[in-house]
Amino acid sequence: MEMSMQLRVNPILCDGYGHCAELLPELVELDEWGYPIMPREPVARSLESAAHHAVKMCPRLALSLEKSAR
Amino acid sequence: MSTAVAVERRTDVSARLLAPIDTPLPRRRRAELLAEINASGLTGRGGAAFPTAVKLAAVARARNPVVVANGTEGEPASWKDKVLLAENPHLVIDGAVVAARIVGGRRLIFAVGRENRTVRKRFERALAQRGDGFDCFVETMPDRFVAGEESALVNLLNGGEAKPTLQKPYERGVLVQNVETLANVGLIARYGAEWFRERGTADEPGTVLVTVLGAVRSPGVAEVELGTPMRDVLQRFGGLSALPHAVLVGGYFGTWVRAHDALDLPLAEAALKPFGASLGARSIVVLPQDACGLAESARVARYLAEESAGQCGPCVFGLAAMADALETLDVDRLHRLAPQISGRGACAHPNGATRFVASAVDVFADEIARHRTGRCSGSSHPPVLPLGASREWR
Amino acid sequence: MRSLNNPIIWYLMRGSGVVALILFTIVVVLGIATTRRFGTTRLPRFVTLGVHRSVSLLAVVFLGIHVVTALADSYAKVGLAQALLPLPSAKYGLWLGMGALSLDLLAAVVVTSLLRHRMSQRVWKGVHWLAYASWPLAFAHSVGIGTDKAAGWFLDMGVACAGLVAITVVWRLLALRNPYPKYLGTAS
Numbered sequence: 001m002e003m004s005m006q007l008r009v010n011p012i013l014c015d016g017y018g019h020c021a022e023l024l025p026e027l028v029e030l031d032e033w034g035y036p037i038m039p040r041e042p043v044a045r046s047l048e049s050a051a052h053h054a055v056k057m058c059p060r061l062a063l064s065l066e067k068s069a070r
Numbered sequence: 071m072s073t074a075v076a077v078e079r080r081t082d083v084s085a086r087l088l089a090p091i092d093t094p095l096p097r098r099r100r101a102e103l104l105a106e107i108n109a110s111g112l113t114g115r116g117g118a119a120f121p122t123a124v125k126l127a128a129v130a131r132a133r134n135p136v137v138v139a140n141g142t143e144g145e146p147a148s149w150k151d152k153v154l155l156a157e158n159p160h161l162v163i164d165g166a167v168v169a170a171r172i173v174g175g176r177r178l179i180f181a182v183g184r185e186n187r188t189v190r191k192r193f194e195r196a197l198a199q200r201g202d203g204f205d206c207f208v209e210t211m212p213d214r215f216v217a218g219e220e221s222a223l224v225n226l227l228n229g230g231e232a233k234p235t236l237q238k239p240y241e242r243g244v245l246v247q248n249v250e251t252l253a254n255v256g257l258i259a260r261y262g263a264e265w266f267r268e269r270g271t272a273d274e275p276g277t278v279l280v281t282v283l284g285a286v287r288s289p290g291v292a293e294v295e296l297g298t299p300m301r302d303v304l305q306r307f308g309g310l311s312a313l314p315h316a317v318l319v320g321g322y323f324g325t326w327v328r329a330h331d332a333l334d335l336p337l338a339e340a341a342l343k344p345f346g347a348s349l350g351a352r353s354i355v356v357l358p359q360d361a362c363g364l365a366e367s368a369r370v371a372r373y374l375a376e377e378s379a380g381q382c383g384p385c386v387f388g389l390a391a392m393a394d395a396l397e398t399l400d401v402d403r404l405h406r407l408a409p410q411i412s413g414r415g416a417c418a419h420p421n422g423a424t425r426f427v428a429s430a431v432d433v434f435a436d437e438i439a440r441h442r443t444g445r446c447s448g449s450s451h452p453p454v455l456p457l458g459a460s461r462e463w464r
Numbered sequence: 465m466r467s468l469n470n471p472i473i474w475y476l477m478r479g480s481g482v483v484a485l486i487l488f489t490i491v492v493v494l495g496i497a498t499t500r501r502f503g504t505t506r507l508p509r510f511v512t513l514g515v516h517r518s519v520s521l522l523a524v525v526f527l528g529i530h531v532v533t534a535l536a537d538s539y540a541k542v543g544l545a546q547a548l549l550p551l552p553s554a555k556y557g558l559w560l561g562m563g564a565l566s567l568d569l570l571a572a573v574v575v576t577s578l579l580r581h582r583m584s585q586r587v588w589k590g591v592h593w594l595a596y597a598s599w600p601l602a603f604a605h606s607v608g609i610g611t612d613k614a615a616g617w618f619l620d621m622g623v624a625c626a627g628l629v630a631i632t633v634v635w636r637l638l639a640l641r642n643p644y645p646k647y648l649g650t651a652s
Contacts, residue, residue, distance in 0.1 A: 010236065010416075011381070011382035011383070011384070011385075011414060011415050011416045012235070012236060012381045012382060012416045013585060014382070014383065015383075016383050016501075017498075017501060017509060018501065018503075018509055019508075019509050019510040019513065022503070022508040022509060022510050023510055031383075031384060031410045031414075032410065033383050033384065033387040033388070034383070034501070035383040035384050035414070037410070037414070057510055057513070057514075059498065059513060060585060061580065061581060061585070
C-alpha cells in the first residue's frame with residue numbers, strides 16, 4: 001500500500017489570497033472568484049516539497065497536506 | 071405562508087410518531103438499547119440520513135456527552151418537526167432521555183426555532199411536567215436556513231453564530247439528532263426493532279413525517295410509511311387541488327421531478343434515486359400548472375444565496391452568481407458554475423443549492439424556451455414556495 | 465552599560481534609525497498590498513508577502529542597531545528602561561517613550577508572526593493590527609526627538625514616508641466598501 005499526499009484546503013479559513021496557485025500552478029487553479037480549486041489527484045513525489053512550501057506560505061494557513069492510503 | 075397546518079392524527083394502528091403515548095418508558099440496559107436501535111436500521115430523519123446507532127456509539131465514547139434534540143427546522147418548506155414538538159413532545163423527550171442513557175450524558179438540550187412561539191410554549195409546558203433526572207434546557211434558534219445544520223447548531227450553543235464549522239459534533243461528544251429521529255428512538259425503546267421494521271421497506275424501515283404543500287387540498291404534515299406511492303401520500307392531504315406540473319421532492323436542497331414521473335414514485339430513497347432525487351427534508355411541494363416553476367426556483371435560489379453563512383468564497387459568490395444566472399436564464403453559465411461550487415464549501419449548503427438549481431433547469435427546460443420568447447406559464451400565480459425571513463445569526 | 469563618547473556611535477544611531485523608519489514604511493506598504501491581493505505577472509502575490517517578511521526582518525536588524533547604539537552613546541544618555549518602556553523623560557519629553565512603545569508593539573507583532581502556526585488566526589491578526597499603532601509612534605518618535613529635525617533631507621524623507629503610508633492606508637480603506645470582505649479583487 002503506497003502512502004500519498006492529498007492537498008486540501010479549509011474553505012472557512014481560505015480567503016482567496018491565491019498564493020497557492022502561484023506557488024503550485026501545476027496543481028492549483030483559481031476559480032473565477034479567486035478561490036483555489038484543489039487537485040483531485042494526490043501530489044506527485046516531485047511536487048511534494050513545493051506543496052509543503054505552499055502550505056507553509058499560505059497567508060491564512062488554510063492549506064494542508066494529508067496522507068491518504070492508496 | 072399559510073399557518074393552517076393540518077395535522078393527521080389517526081387512532082388506528084398506523085399512527086406511531088403522532089399517536090399519543092400510552093405506555094411508560096421502560097428502563098432497559100444501555101447495551102440492549104443500542105443493539106435494538108442498531109437492529110432497527112434507524113437513520114437520521116433530519117435530511118442527512120446518518121445511521122443513528124453509529125452516532126450513538128461514537129458519542130458514548132466521549133467523556134461528557136451532551137444530547138441535543140434538533141427541532142430547529144430551518145427549511146421553510148418543512149413543518150414536520152414543529153408539528154411533532156407541539157403535538158407529541160413527550161415522545162421526543164423520551165427519545166432524548168433514552169439517547170442520554172445510552173451515551174451516558176447528563177444534559178439534554180432541545181433546540182427549537184425562535185419564530186414559532188406556540189410550538190415552543192407547548193413543548194416547554196410538556197418538558198416542565200417531566201422528572202427524568204436530567205438537566206434540560208430549551209434553546210431557541212434564529213430562523214435561518216443553515217441554523218439547523220448540526221455543527222451550526224452546536225456553534226451557536228457554544229456562544230458563536232449559527233454558522234457551520236468543520237468539526238463534527240459527534241466527534242466531540244455532542245449527539246445532535248433530529249427530533250423525529252429521537253421520537254423513533256423513544257418508540258423503539260418501547261416496542262423493539264422488529265416492531266419498527268414492520269412498516270416501511272426492508273432497506274428503509276419505519277414511518278416518516280412528511281410536509282406536503284402546494285396544489286393539494288389540505289396542505290400540512292402527516293405520518294406515512296416509507297415506500298408509500300406518491301399518489302397515496304397526496305391523498306392523505308385531500309388529493310390534488312389543481313393539475314400538477316412538477317413536484318419538488320426533499321425541500322430546497324431537493325430535486326424537481328416532473329409530475330407524470332413523480333405521481334407513481336414510491337416515497338423511498340431507492341425509488342427516488344434514478345430521478346436524482348432524495349427524501350431530504352421530507353418536504354413535498356406540488357407545483358400547479360398555472361404557476362411558473364422557473365420564477366419559483368429563481369426566488370428560492372436567491373433565498374439560498376442570501377442564506378449562505380458567508381464563510382466560504384465559492385458558496386457566497388457561487389450561489390449569488392447562480393441566482394443571477396437563473397434569473398437571466400443563462401443556462402450555459404449555470405452549467406459552467408455548478409462544478410465550481412458544489413463540494414467546495416464547509417457544509418452541504420452549496421451542494422444542495424447547486425442540485426436544486428440544476429433540477430430546475432432540467433425539469434423546466436421548456437419553460438425556459440417559453441420565457442425566451444416572452445411568454446410564461448404562470449406569471450400571475452401567487453408564490454408557492456415559502457421563504458424564511460430572519461437576518462440574525464445568533 | 466559603559467557609555468561611549470565616539471561620534472561614530474552617535475551617527476550610527478541616527479543613521480540606523482532613519483533606515484529602520486524607511487524600511488518599516490516599506491513593510492507597512494507591502495503588508496497592506498498583501499491584504500489587497502496585489503500582484504502582477506512579474507510580481508506575483510506571494511512575492512509581495514515574501515518581500516514584506518524579508519524587509520521586516522531586515523528592518524528589525526537596523527532597529528536593533530539603533531537601540532543598542534542609543535544605549536551605548538554617552539551623549540544620548542538613554543537607559544535600558546527608557547529604551548524599552550514608554551516613560552516620559554526630562555531630556556526627550558514623550559518622544560523617546562513613543563519610540564519605546566513602538567518597539568514594544570513591534571516585538572509583539574514579530575514574535576506572533578514567527579509563531580503563527582501555534583495560534584488561531586484571530587489572535588495573530590489582532591496582534592498584527594498593532595502595527596497600525598506601531599508605525600505612527602515610530603514616525604512621531606523620529607520626527608519629534610529632535611536630533612535631525614531641522615535638516616531638509618530629513619523633512620523630505622519624513623514627508624515621503626508619511627505620504628506613502630497615508631496613500632496606502634486609504635487604498636486599504638477602499639476595500640472596506642466591499643460587501644464581501646472575503647473577496648477583494650479578481651483572480652490574476
